[in-house]
Amino acid sequence: xxxxxxxxxxxxxxxxxxxxxxxxxxxxxxxxxxxxxxxxxxxxxxxxxxxxxxxxxxxxxxxxxxxxxxxxxxxxxxxxxxxxxxxxxxxxxxxxxxxxxxxxxxxxxxxxxxxxxxxxxxxxxxxxxxxxxxxxxxxxxxxxxxxxxxxxxxxxxxxxxxxxxxxxxxxxxxxxxxxxxxxxxxxxxxxxxxxxxxxxxxxxxxxxxxxxxxxxxxxxxxxxxxxxxxxxxxxxxxxxxxxxxxxxxxxxxxxxxxxxxxxxxxxxxxxx
DNA sequence: AATACGGTCAACCGCCGAGAG
DNA sequence: CCTCTCGGCGGTTGACCGTAT
Numbered sequence: 108x109x110x111x112x113x114x115x116x117x118x119x120x121x122x123x124x125x126x127x128x129x130x131x132x133x134x135x136x137x138x139x140x141x142x143x144x145x146x147x148x149x150x151x152x153x154x155x156x157x158x159x160x161x162x163x164x165x166x167x168x169x170x171x172x173x174x175x176x177x178x179x180x181x182x183x184x185x186x187x188x189x190x191x192x193x194x195x196x197x198x199x200x201x202x203x204x205x206x207x208x209x210x211x212x213x214x215x216x217x218x219x220x221x222x223x224x225x226x227x228x229x230x231x232x233x234x235x236x237x238x239x240x241x242x243x244x245x246x247x248x249x250x251x252x253x254x255x256x257x258x259x260x261x262x263x264x265x266x267x268x269x270x271x272x273x274x275x276x277x278x279x280x281x282x283x284x285x286x287x288x289x290x291x292x293x294x295x296x297x298x299x300x301x302x303x304x305x306x307x308x309x310x311x312x313x314x315x316x317x318x319x320x321x322x323x324x325x326x327x328x329x330x331x332x333x334x335x336x337x338x339x340x341x342x343x344x345x346x347x348x349x350x351x352x353x354x355x356x357x358x359x360x361x362x363x364x365x366x367x368x369x370x371x372x373x374x375x376x377x378x379x
Numbered sequence: 380a381a382t383a384c385g386g387t388c389a390a391c392c393g394c395c396g397a398g399a400g
Numbered sequence: 401c402c403t404c405t406c407g408g409c410g411g412t413t414g415a416c417c418g419t420a421t
Contacts, residue, residue: 166389
């Protein structure tokens with residue numbers, strides 16, 4: 108696999124790594140640790156650029172790398188994460204211990220991309236079936252309403268999920284309620300259509316690609332709710348739809364347990 | 380047996396952001 | 401500020417391999 112060895116004009120080796128080169132690099136990292144990759148060539152005589160050394164270590168030589176086929180569970184998780192995060196392979200890999208972004212990217216491009224459409228329904232349905240009893244049509248109407256468990260009022264049926272978080276919250280518990288208009292009598296009787304989900308603020312921020320300092324407010328800058336207006340606006344704008352909330356729930360449900368601090372959350376009725 | 384073809388995956392490339400000077 | 405270096409990321413390439421023809 109890979110590429111045959113070849114040399115650049117500046118004498119650097121390119122292409123496939125040899126076992127001898129792997130040994131040199133591994134020994135170097137054992138002594139000096141990761142980082143300072145540009146020093147590897149200087150200190151070991153290895154004719155590889157720093158980037159190549161880093162890549163080889165990260166994608167192949169690291170001792171914690173998991174070998175072998177992607178399991179069914181891992182595959183499902185990749186699909187769900189990709190649905191959420193797109194081609195952000197490093198983030199996806201971060202949720203799969205022992206797997207590298209390169210490996211997941213390759214796996215996606217060679218195997219999963221074709222199946223993507225087939226999987227879309229499968230990904231969303233387990234959550235629907237477990238927690239969100241109702242027809243798929245109800246999901247499409249984007250009438251999920253979000254409140255927190257700490258302020259157990261239900262917002263009025265709205266098309267916008269609007270949530271504010273206190274400055275030190277790390278986890279965010281949300282209750283998802285099917286909108287009253289889409290609940291059948293039987294659903295209502297069984298409290299079906301409601302489910303609760305834990306969210307981690309950092310992940311929400313990663314998901315939304317925003318700075319979580321704005322949420323926590325520790326060390327100055329963030330402050331209380333009033334200072335977070337920009338965050339709230341973005342949150343409202345970016346994950347207003349129920350489908351995205353469900354996707355986020357799906358993602359975090361599949362992640363490991365989050366260490367939870369006491370929450371400091373309030374909700375506001377949806378606006379729109 | 381020879382060839383073509385498509386899948387796989389290690390490795391490279393170019394871009395970008397952070398941090399140091 | 402500006403420049404430079406480094407590390408990280410996603411996209412792409414290309415050698416290898418198995419299978420079909």
